[in-house]
Amino acid sequence: MIKLAHAPKKGLHGKISVPGDKSISHRALMFGAIATGVTEIENFLTSDDVLHTMAIFQALGVSIEQTGTHVRVVGKGITNFTAPKTALDMGNSGTSTRLLMGLLSRQPFDMSIIGDSSLSKRPMRRVLTPLEQMGAKINLSTEGTLPGIIQANNQLNGMVYEMPVASAQVKSAILLAGMQAEGETTIIEKLPSRDHTERMLQQFGGKISTKNGMITISKQGVLKGQHVLVPSDISSAAFFIVAGLITPNSEITIEKVGINPTRDGVLKLLKRMGAEIAIAKIPTSGEPLADITVRTQALHGIHITAADIPSAVDELPIIALAATQAVGDTIITGAEELRVKETDRIATVVSELSKLGASIEARPDGMIIHGQTPLATSQDSTVLESFGDHRIAMMNAVAALITKGDVTLVGEEAMRVSYPKFLSDLAKVMQ
Ligand SMILES: O=C(O)C1=C[C@@H](OP(=O)(O)O)[C@@H](O)[C@H](O)C1
Numbered sequence: 001m002i003k004l005a006h007a008p009k010k011g012l013h014g015k016i017s018v019p020g021d022k023s024i025s026h027r028a029l030m031f032g033a034i035a036t037g038v039t040e041i042e043n044f045l046t047s048d049d050v051l052h053t054m055a056i057f058q059a060l061g062v063s064i065e066q067t068g069t070h071v072r073v074v075g076k077g078i079t080n081f082t083a084p085k086t087a088l089d090m091g092n093s094g095t096s097t098r099l100l101m102g103l104l105s106r107q108p109f110d111m112s113i114i115g116d117s118s119l120s121k122r123p124m125r126r127v128l129t130p131l132e133q134m135g136a137k138i139n140l141s142t143e144g145t146l147p148g149i150i151q152a153n154n155q156l157n158g159m160v161y162e163m164p165v166a167s168a169q170v171k172s173a174i175l176l177a178g179m180q181a182e183g184e185t186t187i188i189e190k191l192p193s194r195d196h197t198e199r200m201l202q203q204f205g206g207k208i209s210t211k212n213g214m215i216t217i218s219k220q221g222v223l224k225g226q227h228v229l230v231p232s233d234i235s236s237a238a239f240f241i242v243a244g245l246i247t248p249n250s251e252i253t254i255e256k257v258g259i260n261p262t263r264d265g266v267l268k269l270l271k272r273m274g275a276e277i278a279i280a281k282i283p284t285s286g287e288p289l290a291d292i293t294v295r296t297q298a299l300h301g302i303h304i305t306a307a308d309i310p311s312a313v314d315e316l317p318i319i320a321l322a323a324t325q326a327v328g329d330t331i332i333t334g335a336e337e338l339r340v341k342e343t344d345r346i347a348t349v350v351s352e353l354s355k356l357g358a359s360i361e362a363r364p365d366g367m368i369i370h371g372q373t374p375l376a377t378s379q380d381s382t383v384l385e386s387f388g389d390h391r392i393a394m395m396n397a398v399a400a401l402i403t404k405g406d407v408t409l410v411g412e413e414a415m416r417v418s419y420p421k422f423l424s425d426l427a428k429v430m431q
């Protein structure tokens, strides 16, 4: 529990570097482990979710050394893992669970997979169903959740799969199985989801093709260890971007943020809301990077629809907070995926922001946020809960910046999942 005093008097100022991208850090470990030779990872995210992925590969016999944000993986090749002695613990991480169900679906031994109480409620049948079609043998609970067992299996077959949900985790699970399958695997995506798996496979020397929403992969040859520079995480940067826009008298720059076009929805949506965001691109051979500068600005409400969701899915809680300050209503539809994240993020966004006087209605597939509501607390200190969800914990902390009256955060330790030092980094730009 932590008590936050209200609004910084002189706003937010300065430059900030947020930690490495969570999605890319997971994938760098995975490709490093299945490649041959050494992979060096720079600006690696040392958060709970990614550390669970790391511990899993160590349990499979992969040598991984971490010194701060630098990681060295000695690749084993995908056929040389050793049987783990205990269950593989996915912690709170949907990405670890779903991607590893695909990646580990052709191993010569059984593996138990477990997760924390939030993860054990999240739907895994969305990966189980396509992986079973390919020949994987995986047991889950009757509800299609963890705990489960990835059974020993020596045969996977390619297939054509039309994605029923826009999900990079489902797509990646199928690709990571497809690269070990006989024959071709083709995935048809109605809406593009983040493409970090496809990009990283190519960086490691693999072959994959993407054309008109069809992604095709075949059995891969030997992948070679690489040097991976992880961009700073746009999902973490989003909390500072919105904080800079809505906190009076602010101007901040977030440095070297990943602006992959399948991830930059938060920038596009905030621009549609009227924000001027300066994006200074930084030349690089890997994932695109930019310094992002924002200052306090008036925003207006917009309609966010299904096509907008995949590239901004984790940023919708903080966009909802921005919308409470915008002129007019913001309507979010087609976002039912929010209901199956670490919490039901439609319910938790509405419950926590409503405690501060925001006017938000939950809808089955989104929210209606009525704008221009000053956030205030009538009590001495309003208690905002994270419900164990890191993104809700950080949204609450940013809301406290513009709340009249004190806010007490409960469950703020959930930030460890993606951004352990969020509160101290936020304090650095507060004046
Ligand atoms: O592939 C990934 O790294 C992720 C994909 C998204 O999940 P879905 O694929 O379930 O939408 C996102 O919410 C998650 O934080 C990370």
Ligand SMILES: C=C(OP(=O)(O)O)C(=O)O
Residues within 6 Å of the ligand: 022, 049, 092, 093, 094, 095, 096, 314, 341, 342, 391, 418
């Ligand atoms: C949904 C998230 O992650 P995951 O699915 O990996 O738990 C997130 O980081 O907001």
